[in-house]
Amino acid sequence: MPEMDPAKRMFHIRDDFAKRSSSYEADIVNIVPNYLYMLEAAVGSIPFDVSAAIKTVDLGTGTGSLAIRVKDRFPNCHLLCVDMTEGMLNMARERFSGLDGIEFLQKDFYELALPPERDLVVSSLALRHLITDDDKRTFYRKICECLRPEGVFVNADAVLSADDDIEALYERKWRKFMLDNLNEKEVDDAFERYRREDSLPYLHDELKWLSEAGFSKVDVIWKDHMGAVRWARK
Numbered sequence: 001m002p003e004m005d006p007a008k009r010m011f012h013i014r015d016d017f018a019k020r021s022s023s024y025e026a027d028i029v030n031i032v033p034n035y036l037y038m039l040e041a042a043v044g045s046i047p048f049d050v051s052a053a054i055k056t057v058d059l060g061t062g063t064g065s066l067a068i069r070v071k072d073r074f075p076n077c078h079l080l081c082v083d084m085t086e087g088m089l090n091m092a093r094e095r096f097s098g099l100d101g102i103e104f105l106q107k108d109f110y111e112l113a114l115p116p117e118r119d120l121v122v123s124s125l126a127l128r129h130l131i132t133d134d135d136k137r138t139f140y141r142k143i144c145e146c147l148r149p150e151g152v153f154v155n156a157d158a159v160l161s162a163d164d165d166i167e168a169l170y171e172r173k174w175r176k177f178m179l180d181n182l183n184e185k186e187v188d189d190a191f192e193r194y195r196r197e198d199s200l201p202y203l204h205d206e207l208k209w210l211s212e213a214g215f216s217k218v219d220v221i222w223k224d225h226m227g228a229v230r231w232a233r234k
Ligand SMILES: C[S@@+](CC[C@H](N)C(=O)[O-])C[C@H]1O[C@@H](n2cnc3c(N)ncnc32)[C@H](O)[C@@H]1O
Pocket: 013, 014, 017, 028, 059, 060, 061, 062, 063, 064, 065, 066, 082, 083, 084, 085, 088, 107, 108, 109, 110, 123, 124, 125, 126, 129, 130
């Protein structure tokens, strides 16, 4: 597929999520294998006392699926929820209504100034929308800079394999999972969105970029085929 102009691509991503925001929550469990396990693994890996008032940022909050799990486990945390799509963020606003310590920021990652001295940055299924490898590396440096010493970054998202056979296996598994839940047209649509809007990194590149960004410890704490929770401590 020919490369799309970055501004056009961002427009597509925002437009697509705006249209899908009300059905997103019901749909995503049929599109992403083990989505809920992946979120549980991400939240379970956060190494702070559950009563601590940790300062947290969730990047690409969407309807708030990861953020609500962070808030459930760390009720005293302060949570900044960032997303560029108003409809998605509105769903999260509704979900969090009545809870203290939540802020919402409608902002594109490319224009985002992260607040300093955070304890934790989390993200799920969102940083794939950073277009180039360099965009990801730059953003990981920004994330590392905003964390206090010992702060943690947890990113739950899919990765590519460097091996063609393994990559083909990932795609077969993913297609089969979706076909168990969706019809052919819906599966084709999901693949088309994936090819148009997502840029997955190779896992080994990603781990290297995190180290280069300034994280002292980097690991993968959960993985199931293409789904992987990356974990990094400053
Ligand atoms: C697939 S959803 C993931 C939502 C949620 N984290 C989850 O796990 O269900 C991706 C979200 O990232 C947001 N997003 C994508 N690119 C973005 C960007 N450049 N800046 C800010 N938000 C972005 C979209 O608006 C969307 O809500």
